[in-house]
Amino acid sequence: MSIRAFKYLSPLVLYLGSITAFVGHGLICFAPLIYAWVVIPGLELFIKPDPSNLNEAEEEVARQSKVYDYILYLIVLLQMPTLFYFLYSMQDATLTVADKIGRVGTMGLLCGTFGVNVGHELGHRVKPFEQILARISLLSSLYMHFVIEHNKGHHKNVATPEDPSSARMGQPLYFFFLRSIFLTYVSAWKISLTEIHKQQKAFFRLSNEMLVFQLVQLTFVAIVFLAFGWKITLYFLAAAILGILLSEMVNYIEHYGLERKQIAEGKYERAMPEHSWNSNHVIGRLMLFELSRHSDHHYLASRKYQVLRHHEYAPQMPTGYPGMMILSLMPPAWFSVMNPRVRKIKAEFYNDADYLPTRKRTPSVMVEAPSKLIPPEIE
Numbered sequence: 001m002s003i004r005a006f007k008y009l010s011p012l013v014l015y016l017g018s019i020t021a022f023v024g025h026g027l028i029c030f031a032p033l034i035y036a037w038v039v040i041p042g043l044e045l046f047i048k049p050d051p052s053n054l055n056e057a058e059e060e061v062a063r064q065s066k067v068y069d070y071i072l073y074l075i076v077l078l079q080m081p082t083l084f085y086f087l088y089s090m091q092d093a094t095l096t097v098a099d100k101i102g103r104v105g106t107m108g109l110l111c112g113t114f115g116v117n118v119g120h121e122l123g124h125r126v127k128p129f130e131q132i133l134a135r136i137s138l139l140s141s142l143y144m145h146f147v148i149e150h151n152k153g154h155h156k157n158v159a160t161p162e163d164p165s166s167a168r169m170g171q172p173l174y175f176f177f178l179r180s181i182f183l184t185y186v187s188a189w190k191i192s193l194t195e196i197h198k199q200q201k202a203f204f205r206l207s208n209e210m211l212v213f214q215l216v217q218l219t220f221v222a223i224v225f226l227a228f229g230w231k232i233t234l235y236f237l238a239a240a241i242l243g244i245l246l247s248e249m250v251n252y253i254e255h256y257g258l259e260r261k262q263i264a265e266g267k268y269e270r271a272m273p274e275h276s277w278n279s280n281h282v283i284g285r286l287m288l289f290e291l292s293r294h295s296d297h298h299y300l301a302s303r304k305y306q307v308l309r310h311h312e313y314a315p316q317m318p319t320g321y322p323g324m325m326i327l328s329l330m331p332p333a334w335f336s337v338m339n340p341r342v343r344k345i346k347a348e349f350y351n352d353a354d355y356l357p358t359r360k361r362t363p364s365v366m367v368e369a370p371s372k373l374i375p376p377e378i379e
Helices: 003-009 011-022 026-044 058-065 067-089 097-123 128-138 146-157 173-198 210-230 230-255 282-285 294-299 323-327 331-349
Strands: 262-264 267-269
Touching: 003 058, 003 067, 003 210, 011 026, 011 067, 011 097, 026 097, 026 282, 058 282, 067 097, 067 128, 067 210, 067 230, 097 128, 097 146, 097 230, 128 146, 128 331, 146 210, 173 210, 173 230, 173 331, 210 230, 230 323, 262 331, 282 323
Parallel strands: none
Antiparallel strands: 262 267
């Protein structure tokens, strides 16, 4: 196994902590939450971000290594057994209200951190096996439509008014939740219906992914209900909702206030590194499989997590993802920190009078192959 890949096994700490939370009582039920929302943000206030990139030879080795893929597969294999162990643990008649809150919160953390996030990474792959794993991972949060809207909607429309997952400057997180969750679901249906219409296929066919996803998720909830009863089903739904909210919090902080220039009716400049907020804070990068190097992810979505790069001109978050997510829960504090940064980015890259580029926006590193570049304008 590549020694460099070992660091991506560190998220397993959350799984170990979750098992402890599911068998324990009292404060131990909150241990994973304390680790994620207190320990990591605290450490990232003092640990300097690491903007370094792999050199060409290192990147090629990492890209070719299957170990990085096996780690993602392992996470998917752990997610469902952990979910069912959580459901089993919630049958304990001695649990206090606090114990239940801690366990549900812990499972919600796993649904967001691993269920949606790993599903996101695998959803960008082209192998059918990895696409299946992506959907299984997203099933734990009942958010399977994410793979449709994210790949075919969000990446096309990011940082434009057409994208429900790109937060406007001055938009509070709680308003963003309502807009993003509802419109993302609607968008996924539109994309799926458009595809089956182009293919001239019937609505009630396996080719209608959105229909299939609804049936799979309803069946899964029914299985939970039949196996564990209605109370445990409610705990599962609560954890799944928490996972969805965590995913949307990430969307909120990743693109807050950033905009692409409209160059024609329905057309925008291509997504560049400055259209996503980046974070090089190491612990958050490892826990989220480099998701926080989001600027490069949108610049070249086909690039695997282990070789995502830092770009010199990408907007940088003042701390890591966990800390920024906590900050976003307090809109006045969030606005005071982020709005000046958004204004600075716009002034740096655009002339406010006519919204024309004022700096040559060339990424600090080259992409691996011109054929993989996204077209300059995305329709």
